Amino acid sequence: MSGKWSQIGVPHKGWTCVSVDDLGAPDAVCEMCETQEIRYVHHMEHPDYRDSLGVGCICAQHMENDYEAPRRRERTLRNAAQRRHRWLCRKWKISAKGNAYLNTDGMNIVVYCRTRTLWTARIEERATGRFETLKRRYTDEDTAKLAAFDAMIILKHERGWSSRGKQVALSSSACIIPRQR
Numbered sequence: 001m002s003g004k005w006s007q008i009g010v011p012h013k014g015w016t017c018v019s020v021d022d023l024g025a026p027d028a029v030c031e032m033c034e035t036q037e038i039r040y041v042h043h044m045e046h047p048d049y050r051d052s053l054g055v056g057c058i059c060a061q062h063m064e065n066d067y068e069a070p071r072r073r074e075r076t077l078r079n080a081a082q083r084r085h086r087w088l089c090r091k092w093k094i095s096a097k098g099n100a101y102l103n104t105d106g107m108n109i110v111v112y113c114r115t116r117t118l119w120t121a122r123i124e125e126r127a128t129g130r131f132e133t134l135k136r137r138y139t140d141e142d143t144a145k146l147a148a149f150d151a152m153i154i155l156k157h158e159r160g161w162s163s164r165g166k167q168v169a170l171s172s173s174a175c176i177i178p179r180q181r
């Protein structure tokens, strides 16, 4: 028992994960055991403890007394990071209006130019027709495509678009974009 596991007043069970971050590399130390270096940070909260703790998979498993959920969260982030690498190489089609688009994950993703140099994207859930447009504008098409990917992952995992099962709270910016080192 190391770190906060042996500290009086720190609950061992009954924690809830509120979000999870991918740091891109093992850049943090688990705040529970205070020894494990971690890449995926599970942010845990407890009604009887004032701070939230950023912990690793193994400590998270004990704290929420669930061996599957923390692993599932990490798998989701890992898969997303791998997909993001391949995202620009996918076969984007060209719409009648001349915009690149992709149908994937039950969504239709269109990247287009607002002005000659400002790109954005629109993501539509095909089953319902609801859609979101990226808030920011990008200076090139590829960057807009990657931003659309991040938005799609968040819509899917945080808002439950076109996905069944339990939603995972992924921390938006850090979830897919590796931190600059």
Ligand SMILES: [Zn+2]
Residues within 6 Å of the ligand: 030, 031, 032, 033, 034, 035, 036, 055, 056, 058, 059
């Ligand atoms: Zn730990």
